Amino acid sequence: MEESLPKYRWIADLLEQRIVAGELAAGAVLPGEKRLARELGANHLTVRRALALLVDRGLVHTVPSRGTYVGRSPVTKPATPHGLVGVMFSDVELYFLRIVGELEALMVPRGLSPVVRLTRGSPTREREILADFQRLGVAGILAAPMARGEEAYRDVSVPLVFFDSRLAGLAVPSVVTDDFQGSRAAVAHLVSLGHERIAHIGGGREATSDERQRGYELAMSEAGLAMPESFRLRRQYSREWGHLAAERVLAESPAPTALFCGSDVIAAGARRYLQESGRHCPEDVSVIGYSDSELSRDLQLTTVRQPMQRLAATAWRVLAALLEGRHTPQENRLETSLVVRRSTAPPPRARSKKP
Numbered sequence: 001m002e003e004s005l006p007k008y009r010w011i012a013d014l015l016e017q018r019i020v021a022g023e024l025a026a027g028a029v030l031p032g033e034k035r036l037a038r039e040l041g042a043n044h045l046t047v048r049r050a051l052a053l054l055v056d057r058g059l060v061h062t063v064p065s066r067g068t069y070v071g072r073s074p075v076t077k078p079a080t081p082h083g084l085v086g087v088m089f090s091d092v093e094l095y096f097l098r099i100v101g102e103l104e105a106l107m108v109p110r111g112l113s114p115v116v117r118l119t120r121g122s123p124t125r126e127r128e129i130l131a132d133f134q135r136l137g138v139a140g141i142l143a144a145p146m147a148r149g150e151e152a153y154r155d156v157s158v159p160l161v162f163f164d165s166r167l168a169g170l171a172v173p174s175v176v177t178d179d180f181q182g183s184r185a186a187v188a189h190l191v192s193l194g195h196e197r198i199a200h201i202g203g204g205r206e207a208t209s210d211e212r213q214r215g216y217e218l219a220m221s222e223a224g225l226a227m228p229e230s231f232r233l234r235r236q237y238s239r240e241w242g243h244l245a246a247e248r249v250l251a252e253s254p255a256p257t258a259l260f261c262g263s264d265v266i267a268a269g270a271r272r273y274l275q276e277s278g279r280h281c282p283e284d285v286s287v288i289g290y291s292d293s294e295l296s297r298d299l300q301l302t303t304v305r306q307p308m309q310r311l312a313a314t315a316w317r318v319l320a321a322l323l324e325g326r327h328t329p330q331e332n333r334l335e336t337s338l339v340v341r342r343s344t345a346p347p348p349r350a351r352s353k354k355p
Contacts, residue, residue, distance in 0.1 A: 007042055007046050008042075008046050008047075008049040008050040008053065009050070009053070011036075011040055011042060011046065011047060011050035012050040012051075012053040012054050012057075014040070015030075015050065015051075015054060015059075015060075016054065016057065016059055016310070019059055019060075019070055019309070024070050025070060027069060027070060027071060028069065028070045029066075029067045029068065029069050029070075030051070030060065030067065030068045030069070030070070032067065033047045033048055033051070051068055057310055057313065057314070058310070058313030058314050058316065058317040059071075059309075059310070059313060071106075083111050083112050083113060083139070084112065084113055084114075084115050084136055084137070084138045084139065085103075085107060085112050085113070085114050085115065085138055085139055085140055085141070085142065085319070086114075086115050086117070086129075086130075086133035086136070086138040086140070086141040086142070086143070087100060087103060087114045087115065087116045087117070087141075087142045087143075088116075088117045088118075088119060088126070088129050088130070088133075088141065088142070088143040088144065089116075089118065089119070089143070089144040089164070090118065090119050090120065090121055090144060090146070090203075090204070090206060090237065091118055091119075091120055091121070091236070091237055091238065096144070096164075098293065098308050099163070099164075099308055099311060099312045099315075100114060100116055102308065102309055102312030102313070103142065103312050103315070103316055106312065106313065106316045107316070112139065114142075115133070115136065115138065117129040117132070117133075119146060121146070121204045121205065121236055123146060123149055123152065126145070126146055126149055126152050127152045130143075130152055130153065130155075130156060133158075134156070134157060134158065138158060139158065139159070139323060140158050140159035140160065140161070140319050140322065140323055141156065141158060141159070141160045141161070142161050142162075142163055142315055142316075142319060143160065143161075143162055143163070144162070144163055144164040144165050144206065144208075145162055145165055145166070145167050145206075145207070146204075146205050146206055146207075148205070149167065150167050150169045150170050153167065153170055153172065154170075159319060159322035159323055160172050160173075160322075161173050161174070161175065161315055161318050161319045161322065162174040162175070162176075163175045163176070163311060163312075163315040164176060164177070164206075164208055164311070165206050165207040165208040165211075166207060166331070167207065168207075171330065172330075173318050173322070173328045173329065173330055173331075173332070174330070174331050174332065175311055175314045175315040175318060175332040175334070176208075176331070176332070176333055176334070177306045177307070177311060177333070177334045177335075177336050178333055178334065178335055178336055179208055179211035179212045179215065179290075179336070180211045180212075180214055180215040180218075181215065181335075181336065182212070182215065182290070182304040182306070182336035182337075182338075183211070183212040183213070183214070183215025183216050183219070183260070183290075183304070184215040184216075184218055184219045185215075185219075185304070185336075185338045186215075186216075186219075186260055186288045186290070186302075186304050186338060187215070187216050187219035187220060187223075187260055188219050188222075188223075189288070189302070189338055189340065189344065190258045190260065190286060190288065190344065191219065191220075191223045191225070193258075193286070193344060193345065193346045193347070194346045194347055194349075195257050195258040195286065195346075195347050196225055196257070196347075197225075197226075197231070197254060197255070197256040197257050197258070198216075198220065198225065198231070198256055198257070198258045198259075198260060199231040199232070199233070199249045199256040199258070199259050199260070200212075200213060200216045200231065200232050200233070200259075200260050200261075200262070201233050201234075201241070201242060201245040201246065201249070201259055201260070201261045201262060201266050201270060202232075202233065202234040202261075202262035202266075203234060203235070203236060203237040203262045203263060203266070204234065204235060204236045204237070209234060209262055212262050212290065213232065213234065213262075216232075216260055217232075228252075230249065230252050231249060231252070231256060233245045233248065233249060234262075237262065237263045237265055237266060238265060238266070238269065239265055239266070239268050239269035239272070240269060241266060241269060242261060242265065242266035242267060242268060242269025242270040242271075242272075242273075243269035243270065243272055243273045244269075245266070245269075245270065246259060246269065246270035246273040246274065247273050247277070250273075250277070250279075250285070256285070257284075257285060257286065257347035257348070257349075258285065258286040258287070258288070258344070258347070259285060259286070259287045259288070260288050261287065261288060261289050261290065262290055263289060263290050263291055264289035264290060264291050264292070264293045264295045264296040264299075264301060264303055265289075265293075265295065266289070266290075267287050267288065267289030267290075267296070267299075267301055267303070267343075268289075268295055268299060268301075270287055271287055271299060271301075271343070274287070281343050282342070282343050282344050282345035283345065283348070284348060286302075286343060286344040286345055286347070287301065287302070287343045287344070288301075288302045288303060288304070288343065288344060289301045289302070289303040289304075289343075290303060290304045290306075291303065291304070291305075291306050291308075292304065292305035292306065292339055296339075296341070297341075299343065300341045300342040300343060301341055301342075301343045302338075302339065302340050302341045302342075302343045302344040303338075303339050303341070304336050304337070304338055304339070305336060305337045305338070305339050306334075306336055307334050307335075307336075310334055311334055314332050314334070318332065
């Protein structure tokens with residue numbers, strides 16, 4: 001597939017990788033089109049098209065007669081007495097904290113500040129937070145909604161964007177990662193290693209959790225593998241839940257040889273239980289996480305990478321457009337990718353058969 005990727009897309013992806021890795025810092029000016037063309041072996045029109053794609057992704061902006069800079073261009077400050085933007089998500093998870101950090105970096109230069117609230121999985125709390133945001137006079141709201149929470153959002157009177165998850169019953173712009181395909185790829189990786197008993201430890205009632213479980217179930221079905229109810233556990237995105245769920249599912253007979261976890265935090269809790277119970281990862285049990293947080297790198301965890309910087313930039317771009325009265329797409333879906341590290345390997349049975 002790499003060979004069929006258009007040259008301008010390849011250049012855009014390469015520059016995006018450098019931005020995400022910090023090689024090109026926010027505010028830095030990119031080399032000119034002709035210089036980039038020489039360095040990358042392309043003509044300047046191809047480079048120009050790649051830069052336009054990065055502008056669409058919210059990663060760079062162009063200042064006429066000055067050049068192209070890393071980061072979004074300033075937008076007109078919304079007419080609001082407080083300069084606040086409501087940001088609501090489920091829990092204090094590393095994934096969401098990174099998104100909030102990215103959003104704050106985009107908002108502050110524009111005279112805006114995020115007001116962060118947590119639902120902690122409570123529909124009542126979700127409704128209270130939305131009402132509180134509107135009492136505060138926020139300019140707009142970025143929310144990771146809970147599943148089946150449509151009613152809570154029907155009375156929102158300020159620009160609203162869903163991020164990380166969405167509600168199909170509402171015509172609200174959303175920015176999400178393709179969690180269905182991400183989960184499917186993660187389970188397919190375990191199947192390719194020879195695993196047949198694969199359990200899923202997921203989050204709570206969010207639409208995101210639904211998508212990840214659907215991807216797990218399709219991959220298992222495609223491989224012709226059994227999915228006993230006891231192998232599908234969901235409650236919340238926390239280490240404690242990962243630990244408890246791993247203890248519960250590994251008590252099954254026969255026990256799973258692999259755990260597909262709905263987040264890196266859940267996977268960290270599962271890994272801790274493996275260590276406490278004398279099991280080794282991946283020699284005894286393989287573990288996959290989700291999001292590719294710093295935690296996954298510390299644990300050398302195989303995981304599904306979500307493009308968090310692009311998700312935050314796109315969510316902000318969509319909200320900024322709404323604040324300015326411009327049209328935006330209803331759905332913005334970003335691709336995920338599988339990152340294979342040291343927490344997955346063939347199951348013990350498969351390894352023992354090797355000569």
